[in-house]
Amino acid sequence: MVGMTASTGRRVLLAAPRGYCAGVDRAVIAVEKALEQYGAPIYVRHEIVHNKYVVQTLEKKGAIFVEQTAEVPEGAIVMFSAHGVAPVVHDEAAQGKLATIDATCPLVTKVHKEAVRFAQDDFDILLIGHEGHEEVIGTSGEAPDHITLVDGPEDVANVEVRDPSKVVWLSQTTLSVDETMETVDALKEKFPQLIAPPSDDICYATQNRQLAVKQMGADSDLVIVVGSRNSSNSKRLVEVAKLAGASEAYLVDFADEIDEAWLEGVTTVGVTSGASVPEVLVEQVLEFLSTRGFEDVEIVKAAEESITFSLPKELRRDLRAEAAALVAERTAEK
Numbered sequence: 617m618v619g620m621t622a623s624t625g626r627r628v629l630l631a632a633p634r635g636y637c638a639g640v641d642r643a644v645i646a647v648e649k650a651l652e653q654y655g656a657p658i659y660v661r662h663e664i665v666h667n668k669y670v671v672q673t674l675e676k677k678g679a680i681f682v683e684q685t686a687e688v689p690e691g692a693i694v695m696f697s698a699h700g701v702a703p704v705v706h707d708e709a710a711q712g713k714l715a716t717i718d719a720t721c722p723l724v725t726k727v728h729k730e731a732v733r734f735a736q737d738d739f740d741i742l743l744i745g746h747e748g749h750e751e752v753i754g755t756s757g758e759a760p761d762h763i764t765l766v767d768g769p770e771d772v773a774n775v776e777v778r779d780p781s782k783v784v785w786l787s788q789t790t791l792s793v794d795e796t797m798e799t800v801d802a803l804k805e806k807f808p809q810l811i812a813p814p815s816d817d818i819c820y821a822t823q824n825r826q827l828a829v830k831q832m833g834a835d836s837d838l839v840i841v842v843g844s845r846n847s848s849n850s851k852r853l854v855e856v857a858k859l860a861g862a863s864e865a866y867l868v869d870f871a872d873e874i875d876e877a878w879l880e881g882v883t884t885v886g887v888t889s890g891a892s893v894p895e896v897l898v899e900q901v902l903e904f905l906s907t908r909g910f911e912d913v914e915i916v917k918a919a920e921e922s923i924t925f926s927l928p929k930e931l932r933r934d935l936r937a938e939a940a941a942l943v944a945e946r947t948a949e950k
């Protein structure tokens with residue numbers, strides 16, 4: 617049962633698990649290690665993970681974030697973000713004589729491999745995901761002629777396939793589990809022979825964070841999700857909280873974005889954070905709430921997590937020497 621302080625009755629329900637997943641942890645450590653091993657600058661294509669604080673902290677240490685591979689000078693080291701990239705981006709890096717470190721989350725790589733395999737078997741692949749999201753762009757790039765993006769249940773009416781007996785659905789790793797199943801049901805109605813991915817594409821971290829928010833949503837007057845606006849899994853947590861019964865749910869990057877007016881008449885605040893959010897930002901939110909009478913914190917635990925991933929193997933090599941050799945090769949060719 618949830619405890620209450622005698623004085624104010626105000627309480628916080630703190631979701632567990634929350635914050636960093638294994639893929640984000642690995643990607644952030646990979647940038648730090650690369651800076652340590654090879655020295656600055658290390659170029660990173662796209663935000664390494666979708667979190668403002670993490671990006672700003674790494675920038676201070678010497679990481680340079682770029683949108684396109686073409687922005688990286690010849691002979692430099694570039695890292696690909698946790699969201700993954702299309703094969704064409706690897707080709708661009710090779711043409712630009714860049715040494716690369718691939719920090720794509722292994723669970724995103726798994727979806728890429730599924731896409732390649734089903735494309736080889738000439739399936740039409742219906743990729744459920746959000747248009748324009750980096751992960752979706754990367755996965756689609758593995759088999760552009762076989763993949764059709766399906767952006768939610770309302771998109772199903774527009775979907776056409778070549779052969780309805782050879783259709784599979786795959787998904788972005790950070791979607792709402794429930795909304796994805798709605799899309800799948802609508803697709804199945806249209807294509808009864810639709811087959812499912814060999815294993816869950818929505819990753820364990822996304823699922824667990826949504827589960828915890830579902831458990832606390834109904835008991836919360838307000839849910840605060842710490843996360844950036846371009847973080848898919850964080851935005852889904854806001855939606856899931858509202859669907860679970862929270863009267864209000866908001867996304868904030870930092871504690872100082874919390875509007876005092878949100879707390880008016882509120883007794884229970886649910887707090888969680890997206891998979892790309894360091895715990896220090898949650899601590900600042902708890903501190904903010906504590907100074908406003910929300911001192912009693914109860915953990916709402918939905919799952920145990922023990923997954924970790926080993927660092928990208930490229931970090932074991934001398935990439936500065938490799939990049940210099942690539943440039944020397946080009947100079948000799950001229």
Ligand code: SF4
Pocket residue numbers: 637638639640698721722723724789790819820821822849891
């Ligand atoms: S949210 Fe899931 S897929 Fe994305 S980086 Fe984390 S573990 Fe990997």
